[in-house]
Structure formats: structure tokens, C-alpha cells
Amino acid sequence: MAKADPIFANPFRPGAGHIPPYLAGREIERDEFARLLRQDVILENMILTGLRGVGKTVLLETFKPIAQSAGWLWVGADLSEAATISEDALATRLITDLSIVSSAFSMDVVRDPRLLQRESVTASQPLDYVTLAEHFNTTPGLVSDKLRSVLELVWSNIPRNGQRGIIFAYDEAQNLADHSAKDQYPLSLLLETFQSIQKKDIPFMLVLTGLPTLFPKLVEARTYAERMFRVVFLERLAEAASKEAILKPITETNCPIRFSDESVEIICRISGGYPYFIQFICREVFDLFIQKTEVGKPRVVPVDEIVRKLDTDFFSGRWARATDRQRQLLWVIAQLPNCESEFTAQEVVERSRLAEFKSFSPSHVNQMLATLSEAGLIYKNRRGKYSFAVPLLSGFINRQGPPAY
Numbered sequence: 001m002a003k004a005d006p007i008f009a010n011p012f013r014p015g016a017g018h019i020p021p022y023l024a025g026r027e028i029e030r031d032e033f034a035r036l037l038r039q040d041v042i043l044e045n046m047i048l049t050g051l052r053g054v055g056k057t058v059l060l061e062t063f064k065p066i067a068q069s070a071g072w073l074w075v076g077a078d079l080s081e082a083a084t085i086s087e088d089a090l091a092t093r094l095i096t097d098l099s100i101v102s103s104a105f106s107m108d109v110v111r112d113p114r115l116l117q118r119e120s121v122t123a124s125q126p127l128d129y130v131t132l133a134e135h136f137n138t139t140p141g142l143v144s145d146k147l148r149s150v151l152e153l154v155w156s157n158i159p160r161n162g163q164r165g166i167i168f169a170y171d172e173a174q175n176l177a178d179h180s181a182k183d184q185y186p187l188s189l190l191l192e193t194f195q196s197i198q199k200k201d202i203p204f205m206l207v208l209t210g211l212p213t214l215f216p217k218l219v220e221a222r223t224y225a226e227r228m229f230r231v232v233f234l235e236r237l238a239e240a241a242s243k244e245a246i247l248k249p250i251t252e253t254n255c256p257i258r259f260s261d262e263s264v265e266i267i268c269r270i271s272g273g274y275p276y277f278i279q280f281i282c283r284e285v286f287d288l289f290i291q292k293t294e295v296g297k298p299r300v301v302p303v304d305e306i307v308r309k310l311d312t313d314f315f316s317g318r319w320a321r322a323t324d325r326q327r328q329l330l331w332v333i334a335q336l337p338n339c340e341s342e343f344t345a346q347e348v349v350e351r352s353r354l355a356e357f358k359s360f361s362p363s364h365v366n367q368m369l370a371t372l373s374e375a376g377l378i379y380k381n382r383r384g385k386y387s388f389a390v391p392l393l394s395g396f397i398n399r400q401g402p403p404a405y
């Protein structure tokens with residue numbers, strides 16, 4: 001089959017971590033990152049947090065060239081659950097990632113002249129994975145001592161001219177956790193290690209991104225985390241930025257499709273300014289308008305169909321994993337006028353008394369909110385209030401109607 005003309009290719013990219021055709025807004029966040037890069041001694045690290053699909057991963061990607069052009073080296077990866085299962089696993093993760101950039105540098109090592117049987121006693125050895133792992137394994141002490149020693153070794157062998165420091169950028173950092181039952185504290189290890197090397201004026205900066213559960217988790221592990229991080233909460237896009245996200249990709253590419261002002265308004269409204277929804281809806285609308293153009297029909301955004309598709313593709317999988325009782329609780333929450341901002345457990349208890357099904361006791365609500373937090377549907381903020389962790393969830397819940405009782 002012949003390939004579609006690239007001019008006609010749909011530019012929109014709904015999907016986790018897919019770079020959008022135009023990354024709208026986020027100037028304040030980028031300025032904030034640039035400010036942190038100007039630190040000589042690292043007093044503040046960064047946390048980039050926000051709801052699902054708000055654009056954390058793609059914004060972190062754009063930080064990389066900003067850091068590099070300011071003279072920083074960039075190390076990073078996704079923090080999978082496996083990477084944070086134990087202290088050794090986390091240390092291996094950091095050393096593996098660091099070795100990719102450090103292997104470009106080398107250190108002088110003193111060789112035992114008796115072994116070499118010649119005069120020369122120094123040799124140059126690259127700071128590659130083998131070297132770092134060996135240093136780690138032969139350093140005495142706890143995992144934290146070994147890891148710190150590796151980081152110090154690397155920094156002491158990087159030439160000062162040109163390199164400002166190293167950024168350690170980790171996505172999905174909400175996966176970090178301490179496991180006291182197994183006596184494994186990888187989250188605390190990360191915080192302790194960076195706090196201690198930063199105290200020694202080593203310019204290694206952490207940039208962690210993740211769901212809103214991330215920061216409270218760090219503070220719970222080490223209270224000083226509160227002072228270690230500048231937390232940037234990514235919000236939905238403002239109206240002007242939403243419009244740019246919708247229009248720039250189709251005005252800048254010679255594309256034959258046009259979205260009317262009315263269509264743009266509708267897309268802004270259904271998406272609520274949430275980047276993933278903007279990409280999703282625009283991708284659908286683009287495909288549809290191309291077809292409609294072919295048969296000469298008018299171009300109107302079919303709101304109901306798109307909302308239904310979004311429900312099926314985005315929300316229903318999450319909903320399917322909730323139990324009947326959890327759905328009842330979520331439905332109660334969705335009846336609160338403030339459910340899309342923040343709400344208290346007490347408000348949920350009170351509202352549940354009006355429901356057709358059995359109401360919830362305060363302890364039951366607290367316990368269920370904790371379970372729903374673990375499932376990634378709800379999170380508790382630092383003021384002790386709760387919010388939905390998934391954007392526009394209340395609209396979906398209400399479209400399902402009151403749950404059976």
C-alpha cells in the first residue's frame with residue numbers, strides 16, 4: 001500500500017512520554033529549572049509533579065538540552081519498581097546510569113610496579129561501569145558509604161573546566177519506597193546520599209518527576225526532604241496555551257485541515273486543558289475532518305462520540321479495577337461540588353449519608369482513601385486534603401450514573 005502523503009500525517013501524539021508536535025506553555029517551569037541550574041552549591045533539587053498525563057515526562061525531556069547547554073552532564077532513566085526494590089538495586093541503577101556519561105572521563109591509577117615489572121607506575125583507566133562497580137564493591141561500609149564514594153570518585157576525576165555538575169533525572173519516581181519489613185531503604189538511601197554529597201559542595205542535582213504522591217513520600221522518609229526540593233506542580237494548560245497546543249501543529253505544517261474557532265473552543269472545553277486529552281481529542285478530530293473533507297460534509301466536533309471514546313480508552317480500565325464498594329465511594333466523591341479541586345474525608349462521610357446505598361463510617365473512608373491512593377486514583381496532599389489523581393475523573397464517574405446498591 002502506498003504511504004500517506006507526509007503532509008497529511010496526523011501530527012497529534014496521545015501517549016505516555018510521546019513528544020507533542022508543539023509543547024505549549026510551561027515557560028515558568030523551564031525558567032525555574034534554569035534558575036536551579038545557576039546554583040554553585042546545590043541547596044535545592046527539583047520535583048516535577050502533577051496528575052496523570054499532564055506532561056511531566058515530556059517536560060523533563062526538554063530540560064535535558066537546557067541543562068547540557070548550560071554545561072551540565074545529564075544522567076537519568078525511569079525508576080521502575082524493580083530498581084527500587086533494594087538498596088543494592090538502586091545503587092546499581094545509579095551507577096549504571098552514571099557510567100554512561102562518566103566513561104568519557106578517566107582516572108589515573110597507581111599500578112603495582114612489581115606486577116607490571118617495569119618502571120611506569122601510573123595508568124589511565126576509564127570511569128566506565130566496570131571501574132565504578134569495582135570501586136563500589138571494594139569500598140568498605142554500608143551501601144550508602146559505597147555509593148557516596150563512587151559519586152565522589154567520579155566528580156574528583158571530571159575536569160573542572162566546562163562541566164558545571166551532573167543532573168540525575170529520574171522519571172516515575174513515585175515508585176521509590178522504603179521496605180522496612182525487608183530492612184531495605186532505597187528511598188532514604190537516595191536522599192541521604194545526595195544530601196551528603198551536596199553538603200560537600202559536589203554539584204550533583206536531583207530532578208525527580210512523578211505523581212503527586214511522590215513528595216509526601218519523600219518527606220515521610222526524611223523530613224529534611226522538605227527543604228531539599230523545590231516542588232513544581234504542573235497544572236492543566238491555560239486557555240491560550242491549550243489553543244496553541246491545538247492550533248500550532250496544524251498551522252505550521254501546511255496542513256489542509258483547519259479547526260474552526262468553535263471546534264477549538266469545544267476541544268478546550270472537553271479536554272479541560274489537560275495535555276493528554278488535547279492530544280487524544282485532536283488526533284480523533286483530525287482523522288475525522290480528513291474523512292469529512294473527502295465526502296464534503298461539514299466539520300463539527302462530535303462531542304458525544306469523542307467523550308465516549310475517551311471513556312473507553314482512558315478511564316474505563318482504571319474504573320474496571322475498582323471494587324463495587326470503591327465505586328460507590330468514588331461516586332460519592334464525584335457528587336461533591338469541590339471534587340475536582342480538593343476535599344476532606346469528613347466531607348465524603350457526610351455526603352455518603354445522602355446516598356441510596358449504605359453510608360461510610362469515618363474510619364472506613366480513611367482506609368478506603370488510602371487504598372485508592374495506592375491504586376493511583378486519589379492522592380493526599382500535604383494539607384491532609386484529598387484530590388483525584390486522574391484528571392477529569394468526576395465527569396467520567398457521573399457519566400456512569402449512580403452505582404448499584
Ligand SMILES: Nc1ncnc2c1ncn2[C@@H]1O[C@H](COP(=O)(O)OP(=O)(O)OP(=O)(O)O)[C@@H](O)[C@H]1O
Pocket residue numbers: 013014015016017018019020021022023024025026050051052053054055056057058059211245275276277278279
Ligand atoms: N505542554 C504540552 N503541550 C502539548 N502537549 C503536551 C504537553 N505536555 C504533554 N503533552 C502531551 O500529553 C501527553 C502526556 O504527556 P506525558 O507522558 O509527558 O505526561 P505525564 O505527566 O508524564 O503522564 P504520566 O503521569 O502518565 O507519566 C503526551 O501525549 C504529550 O505529547
Ligand SMILES: [Mg+2]
Pocket residue numbers: 016017056057058171172
Ligand atoms: Mg510520565
